Amino acid sequence: MSHPSTDKDNIQTQLSADCESCFGLCCVALPYVKSADFAFNKNGGTPCRNLQSDFRCGIHKELRKKGFKGCAVYECFGAGQKVSQVTYGGNDWRNDSALAGEMFDVFPIMQQLHEMLYYLYEALHIDDTNPIQEDLQTAIDKTEDLTGLKPKDILDIDVSEHRAGVNTLLLRASKLVRANIPNKxxxxxxxxxxxxxxxxxxxxxxxxxxxxxxxxxxxxxxxxxxxxxxxxxxxxxxxxxxxxxxxxxxxxxxxxxxxxxxxxxxxxxxxxxxxxx
Missing domain, CATH: 2.160.20.80 (E3 ubiquitin-protein ligase SopA)
Incomplete structure (x- = not known):
């Protein structure tokens, strides 16, 4: 399976939201409760009332003003475009209702995997983590492979188990970086x-x-x-x-x-x- 380029700038692009290439998945798949971060309740799998037919947010420039601070700070780490354009090959949920529920279940799993990749790649590009860079690259390859699975296989991933292994590596990376602060x-x-x-x-x-x-x-x-x-x-x-x-x-x-x-x-x-x- 081919993996994304390890060039740092390309990685940051791949692991950042590209809303133009996404089918508004965060605006549909995720639930939220009326609070200081959201102006009204919304169930998971239900399109937000602000989602337009072109999958863009109708109040994107006024999210904070309209009471949607939670949306303004959300980051999918590129999972939205990955699920939309790669996992489902550009078939959106509005045109294929049979796949909609599955797509909405796959999206938050992909988001977690992409978040892990974000941290792993950051650790890989820090000079202080040289002693564990082979382990970091192995974890990256394994995580990338998981993101490339078929939808039904993605749903079977034990995300908690995989996250535990990644977290162990990130803790080691953290200690190596912070060890440079002597007697702190x-x-x-x-x-x-x-x-x-x-x-x-x-x-x-x-x-x-x-x-x-x-x-x-x-x-x-x-x-x-x-x-x-x-x-x-x-x-x-x-x-x-x-x-x-x-x-x-x-x-x-x-x-x-x-x-x-x-x-x-x-x-x-x-x-x-x-x-x-």
């Missing part, structure tokens, strides 16, 4: 419960903030270089003036969920969101 002691208690934490100007360089709940935390002017941020919840966290250069496993979706400004320093692969301006 990170004194953060209850890292998973830092909602609203006052960390203005804190030195968090080299910290392990995997899965940290940083909702509405004050992170202005913090130093988060070489910090592991995989799965950290940055919703409404204030990153103005923070330095996240060299942080690992940070995604555009996490950045989009936060508050920042032109003085926020991001890894080169990520962009300043429009709502920061």
């Amino acid at each position: 002691e990170i004194k953060i208690n209850r890292k998973r419960d830092l909602i609203g934490a006052k960390l203005h100007g804190a030195d968090l360089r080299g910290a392990n903030l995997r899965g940290a709940m940083l909702i509405a935390a004050d992170l202005r002017k913090t130093d988060m270089r070489e910090t592991d941020l995989i799965g950290a919840d940055f919703r409404d966290a204030d990153l103005r003036g923070a330095n996240l250069e060299g942080s690992i496993f940070l995604t555009q979706a996490q950045v989009n969920a936060a508050i920042g400004d032109v003085h926020t320093k991001l890894p080169p692969s990520l962009s300043i969101p429009d709502h920061w301006n």
